[in-house]
Amino acid sequence: MSKNNKNSGVANLHLESSLESLPREEMSVTRRVLVIGGGIAGVETALQCAERGFQVTLIERSEKLGGAFGKLAALVEAGENPKDYLQSKFGQLEKNPLIEVLTQTQLVDLTGLVGNFTATLVTGTGKRKVKVGAVTIAVGLQTVFCPVKYGLAMEPNVLGLTKLTGELIEGKSFTGKDFTFVLGKTTENFVLPFISALKNAIYLKEKFGSGVSIFYTNMKVGGDGLEALYGQARNLGINFFKISENLELKLQNNQVTVSFQDPFIGNKLPGKYQVVSDYIVIPEEIVPVENIAELVEVLKVKLDAADFLGENNVHVGPQFTSREGIYVVDDIYATSCLAHIKQDAELVAGEIAGKLPAEAFSVEGDQPQVDAAKCVVCLTCFRCCPHKAIEILHDAEKYNNLYGSAARMNPLACRRCGVCVAECPGKAIQMPGYQDAQVVAVLEGLVG
Amino acid sequence: MAGQVARLETFQPEIVAFCCENSGYLAAQMAIEAKLSYPQTVTLVKLPCSGRVDALFLLKALENGADGVMVLACQKENCKFLKGNVRAEQRIEATRKTLQRIGIQPERVAFCHLAANMGHKFVEEVRGLYGKLTELGPNPGKVRK
């Protein structure tokens, strides 16, 4: 091979994107964003988008906005009064002429591509179509209480984390009661239960002087200020026990006994230890909201491996989905802290503003191009595009083939992976910078 | 016997590695920077995604003098374009079958998943294919020798 560089042991022969002059394409788009979910994440996103000059349709399944934030966030968001915070946000929504709020409304169909989606909404009064340029999913998550997984029965002194939070917000007194938290068995992939447990533990300790022990496999406190929260809990005298597999939980006479072997002390003082308390608190399971499957089908996005929304992929941020123009605010793995939700909302609104900068603008047409004369409208590319970025256009004048139609890679929706190019059985698609002829020319140069 | 040994000593298989620019290409760069040693007869071809690897490219490389080809793709479930690596793997399977039908050993086409920070894996895979090709001998399908 003539091009080998024998010194480094590699022939570095990559193709420079040939600087062919690419035609620019004129785009015209709708600068309206559909926000799905009227919880705090949806509300923040709507306001952020409006601030950037977008019109917004905010839809919520239930009768009112606010989601879990109003009910549960008091302890999770120490320092902010969530009800007041929500009220002020609702006020901003109402005053903003760009934002339309529809409660008891669901999305049932979405056609088109980024910039030009048509959404069909079902409201209390019937069906309605709205043109939108982008969609944001802010549906949050759901929790399921399942003590059986911890070998526990449904007893009054077995509490879920959110149940406890709710009771504390309602003002229930736990004076003189001791608590044991067990974390990490089933919800270790999520940060939220750790934060919530730490905040509840600190609150119990400070308000009621409760004795609190937290058993954990790994303490996940990645995120702004969260490590400090752990430090604060330790300083207050909350006991932390790292556990391995063998944790025995027993309920007897309204008391909970935890027997365990400590992997640290165990080396010096082997044997079983016991902690007795009045209540045991375990995290609820975190699951996607119940209509997620339908929503995903309507949006034609891909779920990650565990059926949660948002991409779980090192190359793609969790705010992105498999399709351009469809975003996620506060995905299920996120901390769901207000600070994080605000950050996400801002990021997504900024993304949308960058994607749809004006009602009309031009973009570089460096996406794969179809030679209509070779396209037989077999739909292979249409089906295999991972980003659903291909449309079939009909124009008998323009397309000089039997069908008067051809596939087209939409410049705003296409992520330029080249999958369609390689799959087209008619070799009708060429990718600028990576044309078949260019690659083959390189391969032909292999013989020395 | 002596003849065979002589052949093994002189035969240096040529390999073309089609690299996804998000993983394989970066892993190769890393191997080069870390001065890891691997066969010098590898040619890297950078593509935007393993999903862009056309069956045509694999066949053209073999036709034009390569003894083996490989495709370096992102880890499973971690393709930047979500399905590019899945598509590539299916296409490679199909290409292997085509080769088998025309009497070329399908093992000449290798596929592997790796991440950008896995220079060692790049080296391992290249050495693996190189070893296999050394055993198989020169590619009988070369049109231009």
Ligand code: SF4
């Ligand atoms: S795969 Fe090729 S021939 Fe088939 S619709 Fe797409 S561009 Fe046309």
Ligand code: SF4
């Ligand atoms: S290059 Fe990739 S994203 Fe773009 S249209 Fe083709 S398959 Fe879809």
